[in-house]
Amino acid sequence: xxxxxxxxxxxxGSSLSSAEHLSPTASSTRFSLPSATSINTxxxxxxxxLRPNIYDRNLNKTRTSxxxxxxxxxLFSEVVQYTQKRVSGINDLERRLNTLGYRAGxxxxxxxxxxxxxxxxxxxxxxxxxxxxxxxxxxxWRAVFGRPADAIEKSVENEDExxxxxxxxxxxxxxxxxxxxxxxxxxxxxxxxVEAVLDGLGLPARVTAHHTPxxxxxxxxxxLIKLDKSVLEREEILK
Amino acid sequence: xxxxxxWVINKAGGLIYQRNFADGLAxxxxxxxxxxxGTLHGIHAITSRLSPTGSSSGAQVIEGETFKMTILLTATGxxxxxxxxxxxxTADSVLQRVYEAxxxxxxxxxFHTPEMPIRSEGFDTRITSLIGTGQP
Numbered sequence: 001x002x003x004x005x006x007x008x009x010x011x012x013g014s015s016l017s018s019a020e021h022l023s024p025t026a027s028s029t030r031f032s033l034p035s036a037t038s039i040n041t042x043x044x045x046x047x048x049x050l051r052p053n054i055y056d057r058n059l060n061k062t063r064t065s066x067x068x069x070x071x072x073x074x075l076f077s078e079v080v081q082y083t084q085k086r087v088s089g090i091n092d093l094e095r096r097l098n099t100l101g102y103r104a105g106x107x108x109x110x111x112x113x114x115x116x117x118x119x120x121x122x123x124x125x126x127x128x129x130x131x132x133x134x135x136x137x138x139x140x141w142r143a144v145f146g147r148p149a150d151a152i153e154k155s156v157e158n159e160d161e162x163x164x165x166x167x168x169x170x171x172x173x174x175x176x177x178x179x180x181x182x183x184x185x186x187x188x189x190x191x192x193x194v195e196a197v198l199d200g201l202g203l204p205a206r207v208t209a210h211h212t213p214x215x216x217x218x219x220x221x222x223x224l225i226k227l228d229k230s231v232l233e234r235e236e237i238l239k
Numbered sequence: 240x241x242x243x244x245x246w247v248i249n250k251a252g253g254l255i256y257q258r259n260f261a262d263g264l265a266x267x268x269x270x271x272x273x274x275x276x277g278t279l280h281g282i283h284a285i286t287s288r289l290s291p292t293g294s295s296s297g298a299q300v301i302e303g304e305t306f307k308m309t310i311l312l313t314a315t316g317x318x319x320x321x322x323x324x325x326x327x328x329t330a331d332s333v334l335q336r337v338y339e340a341x342x343x344x345x346x347x348x349x350f351h352t353p354e355m356p357i358r359s360e361g362f363d364t365r366i367t368s369l370i371g372t373g374q375p
Contacts (some may be wrong), residue, residue: 080349
């Protein structure tokens, strides 16, 4: 393992705090979790006319439902503004967006595995890198953005680098990055999601996003995956 | 049938976007445009208080001999002004679509500061596809 990635501290911090709010007596004002009483009533018979608690809803019910793109655009815009106020440069901003995406990605993977297990007869967990990459390109993209990504490429120069290409990333559709920060790609959030899914499948990698516009697709974005050495070594053994 | 110019005026009366599309109006400096926008803001405030029958939306169209200006006032106080030829019949629908583009490409852009001049490439692109190419 190389030097500890900053997001590990984020994760360990959040796991600590989640241990905190497992105990109903812990009073935490920082989290807007429903109070212990509402959890208790939801476990019993729900009161008529009262909508069930979001935690008690069936996860499969929302599989095909969609989120308003406008609402998400406003939310993501606020996320970027909030983050931008607290960083000291573009690299820092991208790293923070990546961390946020990572935290979303761990949940995306968990949900997708859960749904695959309950819906398909032969649920499958990818253990090799290429099938995992394919499933990220199609399944993860479809779950998160509603359509598969546009292409997968393998780097010619470095054998540990792979790329997922999205010609028009939905999270950047309304974002115009000013000229003085043109290296910034807000798809760092997506890169974080990909990194979390790969990590969760046991394929650690460093994932970054790069804006690679073409004449036809001005917001074309490349998600660059740089695999950990251990993954390549294992792939070699599994061959 | 021509669209001459588009202005966006913020709720304080400042001109935050101005773009010319066709020749036909006098060329002004950016400072003169700012003054005119502020004046229009004041005129609009007066017209909205003149109504004898309660509240009014204020001036919607101001016509001259050679051109007319169509004003769209949004619920948040932002004004979209389109300067067109007298025969132009699509001004209202164009303004509605400009408002839509503004909501999408400006308000959803994290790098835009509300009430400040619009410097969003996405908005320029949308306006170009909506109205046509501006002058260089």
